Amino acid sequence: MVQNKPLLSLKEVVAYVNPNTPAQTALLNQLNLEIFEGDFITVIGPNGAGKSTLFNTIAGSIPVGSGQLLHHGRNIAKENVVKRSQFISRVFQDPKMGTAPRMTVAENLNLAAKRGDSRTLKLRGLKKKRQLFKKLTASMNNGLADKLDVATENLSGGQRQALSFLMAIIKRPELLLLDEHTAALDPKTSAQLMEQTNRNITEQKLTCLMITHRMDDALKYGNRLVVLDKGKITFDVSGEQKKKLTKEDLLALFSEIE
Numbered sequence: 001m002v003q004n005k006p007l008l009s010l011k012e013v014v015a016y017v018n019p020n021t022p023a024q025t026a027l028l029n030q031l032n033l034e035i036f037e038g039d040f041i042t043v044i045g046p047n048g049a050g051k052s053t054l055f056n057t058i059a060g061s062i063p064v065g066s067g068q069l070l071h072h073g074r075n076i077a078k079e080n081v082v083k084r085s086q087f088i089s090r091v092f093q094d095p096k097m098g099t100a101p102r103m104t105v106a107e108n109l110n111l112a113a114k115r116g117d118s119r120t121l122k123l124r125g126l127k128k129k130r131q132l133f134k135k136l137t138a139s140m141n142n143g144l145a146d147k148l149d150v151a152t153e154n155l156s157g158g159q160r161q162a163l164s165f166l167m168a169i170i171k172r173p174e175l176l177l178l179d180e181h182t183a184a185l186d187p188k189t190s191a192q193l194m195e196q197t198n199r200n201i202t203e204q205k206l207t208c209l210m211i212t213h214r215m216d217d218a219l220k221y222g223n224r225l226v227v228l229d230k231g232k233i234t235f236d237v238s239g240e241q242k243k244k245l246t247k248e249d250l251l252a253l254f255s256e257i258e
């Protein structure tokens with residue numbers, strides 16, 4: 001099989017907190033990672049390993065201290081969050097973070113659909129958009145479709161996270177970052193959203209990195225799994241090898257780490 005060029009490469013990336021002060025600490029430690037188009041990578045690692053820092057560094061909310069962040073071979077390390085949001089979208093753990101609480105489900109989806117467009121929405125497009133929003137929300141299979149005109153502050157956590165997920169993918173991002181997006185939900189709701197997440201990612205062939213503490217999810221979903229520890233990728237497995245990986249293998253890796 002011909003290996004494509006990576007969509008995103010991190011080369012020897014170091015990210016600091018409190019840069020240029022006596023308290024400067026490296027959170028990413030010369031980290032190397034290549035992400036290929038169509039990769040669905042589950043990211044696991046102990047608390048404090050640097051998983052969210054990795055996402056912050058890719059998205060641009062933490063600066064690249066040294067090393068390179070290459071998007072199709074071009075170094076984007078100096079580009080800001082807004083610029084990078086043209087190709088990256090992200091869903092966070094906290095259901096309150098992804099949506100505007102006073103706005104309705106349809107208004108939130110509309111905002112997400114218009115992101116990056118300079119033109120304002122034409123009125124005659126509204127009916128079509130509503131049909132699209134109805135279809136998208138119905139596909140999440142959790143009652144969201146009946147709440148298009150409800151303010152998102154009145155949704156359940158699961159519905160809010162499903163909406164955040166739809167908003168993140170509505171414009172087909174080149175790279176989707178899921179930061180424990182089901183962790184705040186009860187097990188049944190989390191499993192339901194994970195199924196819908198997986199369906200969308202695989203059907204639409206999205207490229208995705210997903211942080212999770214749920215070993216079962218890390219094993220079940222995605223074509224690739226990486227372990228992050230002390231700011232470095234310490235394990236990277238894909239394809240058939242990933243399919244063969246067991247929970248025991250992962251737990252053994254973790255006991256080596258801790």
Ligand SMILES: Nc1ncnc2c1ncn2[C@@H]1O[C@H](COP(=O)(O)OP(=O)(O)OP(=O)(O)O)[C@@H](O)[C@H]1O
Nearest residue numbers: 017018025027045046047048049050051052053054
């Ligand atoms: N702004 C900051 N200032 C100081 N230390 C920080 C800051 N942000 C993160 N850290 C520290 O950096 C390390 C990595 O944090 P990070 O949140 O990336 O880890 P994580 O792997 O996502 O952890 P968790 O699984 O607990 O979410 C931790 O030790 C954390 O306390």
